[in-house]
Amino acid sequence: MLKILLKKQLMEVFRSYFYNPKKNTARSKAGIIGMFLLYIFLMLGVIGVSLGFLAWTMCGAFVAADMGWLYFLIFGFMAVLLGVFGSVFSTFTGLYLSKDNDLLLSMPIPVGSIIVSRLLNVYLIGLMYIAVVLLPAFIVYWIFGTCSLAVVIGCLVMLLLVSVFVLLLSCLLGWVVAKLSLKLKNKSFVSVLIALAGIGLYYFLYFKAQVLLRQLIENVVVYGEQVKGSAYGLYLFGRIGEGDWLAMLLFTAVIAVLSVLVWLLLKKSFLSIATASGAQKKTVYREKAAKLQSPDRALLGKELRRFASSANYMLNCGLGLLFLLALGVGLLIYGAEMVPEIDRMLRPGSAAVLLCAAFCLMNSMNDMAAPSVSLDARTLWQVQSLPVSGWQALRAKLNMHLLLIAGPALFAVVSAAIALQDGIAVRLLFVLVCLLTALLQAEWDLFVGLKLPNLHWTNEITVIKQSGAVALAMFGGWGLALVLGGPWFLLRLDAAVYLGIVAALTAALDLLLWQWLKKRGGIVYSNL
Amino acid sequence: MLRIEHLTKAYGDKVAVDDLSLHIRPGEIYGFIGHNGAGKTTTLRSAVGIQRFDAGEIYICGTSIREDPIACKRQLAYIPDNPDLYDFMTGIKYLNFIADIFGVSAQDRQTRIRTYADRFELTADLAQPISAYSHGMKQKLAVIAAWLHDPKLILMDEPFVGLDPKASHLLKEMMREVCDRGGAIFFSTHVLEVAEKLCDKVAIIKQGKLIRSGTMDEVRGDDSLEEVFLELEAEEC
Structure with missing residues (x-):
């Protein structure tokens, strides 16, 4: 029974590698190999190499100071952090919100088998993140430190123990999220707040990490002795990587006991959580006079509600709002100091052009309009059967995008305009270029959303996070930043002239895309 | 009210609707029956303006859905x-x-x-998110939404699926009320007993072709609608 469930689960996990959801067809052999190669390149080539480089800069100092255990401890912690960050949300959704929970529970399958098969997915995701952190660190240690049999076995045991520990931690956090979600009313907003706090913490640690690591490498013996003296358990954990058999045995026993406890908790609570419909208090309807709206306002309201109803949508397509606010705050604090420095280092007017490019870059993370067409999917019949044109429906999506970015974008642009040292003409042109590029980004998002719709998704995350439309929307923003900023260094033009030309070209593109969306786009949408 | 003339629609090589013509007049409840994949939904979606068709023409209150879809959609509702x-x-x-x-x-x-919410006993649930509704409640809400602008023509695809007996009965009453006010109803169903009792006219479609249409008496003669339907299905095979 378990074997059948595991097979089904693996088919689900690797489905996108063998099956093209957009075309509704199986991938070709070349396509499958391409998907796997792309994945390996992204995971190992990008993340793995950068972490391997980090390990390479650290390892020598730790080995020289005979503090190999501290090196393993640091990478073990990093692996736990990344593993839990990557798998905690999938534990909650995968374990408790799977659409086939009811079907499987109605069959003669032991609950334990269902949990195990679901957890396989979580384990594989966690293992993937952990391996990306630990494997480069192990290889670097084997090169610069020791490579005995005990060390190799110790490293593999560490990989296993950390991966199981991450699974246990994800299960516990997933259980807490599940319990909370049964009680919370505004789940999407709470999820966004929690995720934003996590992202904030991540960036805080990221910016602090370099300083901390430098201090650690310089004082590795002092810090090592402090950790060993005050938290002997952590020392023992690090010793696993160095091939300490006793540490391996001890931690294996601890993880085994924890596994049993978590297993009992999951088994006891799974049925009640997976089948719960939520303990929300029913809101009783009280009749009141409706506020009448025009069809355009009603459509805009619908789009805004759609955006606010999904934490995934808000987080993945509205993260740029946060970046724009951060850009504005940063410019208000450091602008007066930074802007003249840029102009001095490069040439007068450079700051204005580069800030335009920076604005485009930050704004490229705002892609609300891109998945909005695909998100209509099953409800597409609704707008199509109502007396509104395709263009009206598209305009509502465009307005939703523009309305959401308006505040943060204006704040960032005005902050930048205040910080600039140029004359009034350059400042005004700067504001104009930024606003025109913001409109262009919104139009571009909608354009790619219409060109690459996916109306057959089963999980909204597919179109919000993993769709070609969203990726192209973002890359389009990056490209715009590059095209906007790049020629400044090749052409020896005055800033006002340069920004004037950019404004004219952007306005022309805006108009072109607007016309396409209005005429052709509306028809495309009506016939989806 | 609704005039479908020589409607043809193909999906690739498969012809879903083949030269279909129907005329639904004010005051008529028109049933549309056929086996799964016969072309009922394609016809309804084309009539509502959701789907483009390859040939033919569809008129709502005299206006072509192809030429002025917005004006047509103002006159109708679709479920x-x-x-x-x-x-x-x-x-x-x-x-x-x-x-x-x-x-x-x-x-x-x-x-x-x-x-309508009172009649469907949905008033107390109107403040609840639709995600919390059962299938039947969603169907009731869709019916209320369809009736909300007092349309002249209502097109429905299997409207009784998911409704409890009381709600089904109520919907039948509401359909009759629309027709009594001069409106028209065009709906598809697999429940032949419902069609037999409720419809003034009926059309039977098979593999995209209209094989019989007319008043209920004309279509069924002395037999039941079920017998006629099964006979026609067998004949074509």
């Missing part, structure tokens, strides 16, 4: 076989959204929402 509504809205917000699109006055929408 698909599986009403996927906006889960992120509450029932009342959804009804107000539909009313806003059709420009229903405050007075009319209030009266109609109250009347």
